[in-house]
Amino acid sequence: MSTPQLVVHRDKELMAQAAAARLITRIVDAQASTGSASVVLTGGRNGNGVLAALAAAPARDAIDWGRLDLWWGDERFLPEGDPERNVTQAREVLLDSVPLDPKRVHAMPASDGPHGADVEAAAEAYAEELARAAGPENHGAVPTFDVLMLGVGPDTHVASLFPEHPGVRETERTVIGVHGSPKPPPTRVSLTLPAIRSAREVWLLAAGEDKANAVAMALSGAGEIQAPAAGAYGRARTLWLLDTPAASQLPRSLYPPASA
Numbered sequence: 533m534s535t536p537q538l539v540v541h542r543d544k545e546l547m548a549q550a551a552a553a554r555l556i557t558r559i560v561d562a563q564a565s566t567g568s569a570s571v572v573l574t575g576g577r578n579g580n581g582v583l584a585a586l587a588a589a590p591a592r593d594a595i596d597w598g599r600l601d602l603w604w605g606d607e608r609f610l611p612e613g614d615p616e617r618n619v620t621q622a623r624e625v626l627l628d629s630v631p632l633d634p635k636r637v638h639a640m641p642a643s644d645g646p647h648g649a650d651v652e653a654a655a656e657a658y659a660e661e662l663a664r665a666a667g668p669e670n671h672g673a674v675p676t677f678d679v680l681m682l683g684v685g686p687d688t689h690v691a692s693l694f695p696e697h698p699g700v701r702e703t704e705r706t707v708i709g710v711h712g713s714p715k716p717p718p719t720r721v722s723l724t725l726p727a728i729r730s731a732r733e734v735w736l737l738a739a740g741e742d743k744a745n746a747v748a749m750a751l752s753g754a755g756e757i758q759a760p761a762a763g764a765y766g767r768a769r770t771l772w773l774l775d776t777p778a779a780s781q782l783p784r785s786l787y788p789p790a791s792a
């Protein structure tokens with residue numbers, strides 16, 4: 533488990549641009565040292581903000597897009613192409629404009645896919661896809677994720693793991709079907725906390741005043757059942773990327789010294 537590090541940026545635009553710059557560097561470094569990189573994307577406003585900033589960054593051309601694996605932390609279980617699906621939004625803001633290898637874009641199943649409306653079967657299929665990509669060095673059922681990004685909801689949810697919901701208590705499976713999500717749509721697919729915690733680096737993204745309470749709660753010792761974001765950390769690094777409004781309720785003792 534790595535201790536959370538906080539970086540606070542002036543506003544959400546700068547936070548997204550800085551996170552995109554950081555992501556480019558991380559991907560290029562991973563590709564230089566191992567030949568490929570593996571990144572887990574998040575949906576939501578902040579996740580899409582980072583992807584839009586990445587699309588606009590000239591340095592994006594430093595990435596070898598054909599040697600990048602993309603996975604998702606969660607998905608809204610809706611038909612293929614639905615505008616509310618995280619993958620649809622990611623395609624629109626970035627993925628359709630870069631030369632990815634389609635075989636390396638691991639979208640979570642849609643509700644009109646091979647498993648139909650059976651979200652448990654869809655979750656199991658994604659768990660199998662992850663397991664197939666895992667190597668002997670992974671000691672587990674998921675491949676090495678270089679970076680796993682998570683948006684933080686105003687209620688402290690990450691991926692589709694909601695406070696006090698059954699999914700946040702999962703300790704065995706890597707992927708679950710989520711029923712009765714408090715945030716629409718009610719049916720979702722999500723990585724679990726054990727899968728999230730297998731990542732090398734976990735980056736939590738939160739911008740805006742509506743996230744301030746969640747950020748303060750998750751970083752002030754709340755348990756992961758009440759505050760799922762508190763249970764999201766990486767093996768080597770846990771980075772909270774915030775803007776000033778999202779950091780506004782943090783106790784001064786947690787506020788990073790270099791932030792303004």
Ligand SMILES: O=C1O[C@H](COP(=O)(O)O)[C@@H](O)[C@H](O)[C@H]1O
Nearest residue numbers: 574575576577578683684685691
């Ligand atoms: O529904 C979801 O919400 C969270 C947070 O979204 P935000 O718009 O409040 O930043 C997101 O991380 C997750 O991937 C998504 O499915």
